[in-house]
Amino acid sequence: MLRQGLRLYGKWCRFSRPITQLLTLTVVTFGVLAPLICHRLLHSYFYLHRWHLNPMSQEFLEQNQEDGQAALRYFEDLRTPNSSEISGDKALRPWLLITIITVQRRNEFHYVLQVASRFHRLLQQCGPHCRSHQIFLCNVEQEPGSHQDARLLGTFFAMVSRYKNWEDPNASVNQFEKEKRDYAFCLEQSLLAYSPEYVLLVEDDAVPEEEIFPVLQHLLLARLSKPHLKDALYLKLYHPERLQRYINPEPMRILEWLGLGMFLGPLLSSVYSWVSGRPSLTWPIVLFFALYSMALAELVGRHYLLELRRLAPALYNVVPATECCTPAMLFSAPSARRVLGYLQELHCRRGFAKDIALYSLLRTKGEKAYVVEPNLIMHVGMFSSLRPNDSPKLL
Template sequence: MAAMLLHGGQPWGRLCRWSNPVMQFLALTLVTFGVLVPLTCQQLLHSYFYMRSWYLNPMSHDFLQQNQEEGLSALRYFERLQPPNTSELSASQASPPWLLITIITVERQPEEFHYVLQVASRFHRLLQECGPPCRHHRVVLCNVDTDPSSHQDALLLANFFAVLDRSGSSRRDPHHLLNRFEKEKRDYAYCLEKSLQTYQPEYVLLVEDDAVPKEEIFPVLHHLLQRRFTRPHLRNALYVKLYHPERLQRYINPEPMRILEWVGVGMFWGPLLASVYAWAASRSSLSWAFVLFFALYSMLLVELVGRHYFLELRRLAPPLYNVVPATECCTPAMLFPAPSARRVLGYLKELHCRRGFAKDTALYSLLRSKGEQAFVVEPNLVRHVGMFSSVRISENPKLL
């Protein structure tokens, strides 16, 4: 027996040879998930291997510092910008817009770094760069602060954008009797309703004042609305989300619909990697065991590294963006076709929001109770910069 082991005899010698596929696959798995991926991904915020205890505090500090710099940059942007004259404003409002971008804003704390200025300056610049394809787009501000005159950033933006001011209608709401979640829902419904009544757009994009648009937002929206969303089941959607938190984009989560996508990853990469292995190992045939191993290997790799980072590859071109059934959280950027927006307004009047049933949960609940459909675009078309919530108090915010 000893002689058989020493000389690579049967059965252990054959098993322990490095040319044996079992040993090769075992070594590949150990090296990949025991060494390479942990070392590579320890600073990736949305990876399973993220070293939270090491990097979360300094990364959160750097994010806050960058946010402050971007807020000051946005402030200087509008200070240097020449306000449009009356004739220019009249010309821009001569016809109903195809896409109305309504930025919902409230006065925030000083440490919140001019969130609304960051959002408005980015939209303003992107519209200028977009040119003729965006000539039927318009940006308005919806100021829902209980004291609109105290919102200094909104007063500055009123020189450049039309403003929907809730100061008159909000007096009908007994704010001292409303919980903050119900007030937020009513503010949201007000901005949506006034956007429809005042401008009669074909689409309304409701953007919260801490959701900065990505550079490619308009080319992607044009592609989706003019091509993909011409299909009946998409055209009649109740809403389309343009943002979902990165930390909730994993395959293993409460949203089982992604399991099919995850299996698809294995079905694509399994045969491909197995074919490469068979060629490298000079094997004449492709075993199903090889395909199964590489399918599971690729599925595990994508999940542990982070689905979010692989979704980023879709930014290469607008047709690569994914449109999937909507998930519950959250509402930084929501696109409403005008007919759907009117249905939403009717539905929201029937609901009362509270802790545990905020407006995002309320909107999501309508999909089942009213038999509606909604979708989310992947990857995100806005970047959520708000680490301080206007609804939930956080004195020491973190990125996670």
């Protein structure tokens, strides 16, 4: 009995050593708990693509189709407003003009109706703070009369069409250059029609988040009024979630990642010392928990940490812009005019689309641009107008 008791005591002593406990914690966390909890999180390293990607993509498409039908019913049930109620009085200069760029897409999803109905509903809920906001529709379909959703929205909002008939005056240009010219046309028309202080240029598959207007109010009046942010060329409201990880080319994220470890390392070490009854912190244990928390944050997904910032507008982050994607871009009136001049000098092509062209201006023209984290819009369009795909996936 004494020998058996000594053996059990020896095993307990070995397990009670910090290296054994911390090794066990690592194995349990990364080998058992995290895979079990996170295997359905789309933007996590633990996501099981083979099990979930196809059914989740199909579920997303079905939900998107239902949302499109709901948006159609929204405008069908909405009484036809007078021009001053929704379309806006052009004699009044809006503080924020929301310009929706639209082209004919898959009819059953009614992408542009989803975007417009969400913006309209949020403006109605926003109250007095949003009375100086207006919605403007820019139809860049080559045969504008065939775009039925745009025709429906034209009874509610002011609208401009780039093309008057099927004949395209720019038929000789490639699709990427056409997209850039359409984009520039809509931005220019926004300035000419309303002369707003800010233009939010939104593509027709970029549905706004519920908190977009309170956050923009805070950003434009408080954060972006600071000298080093005030003259930015643009502010992006969206960056793809799959590109928001810490291990990415953006050096600012590495600093954020290290800061997370420096904060959580001592905090978790203190909790460990209290639970294990150890008298004080040691640097090896602090270092372990710093690396442990950094690894856990990256593997679970930085995107999910960013979601915590939605608790209040002041928590949203503004960081230097990254290259990809233009579903929702905010321009001040002076920066919009600069962008229009710059875009005339650039020719887009495959591999150098308008998002890359805009980003290239930051280097060639010495401009600055920023992106908001987390995203203020949801990119719902799985069917691209540039790259046809009959079987789209979420990733």
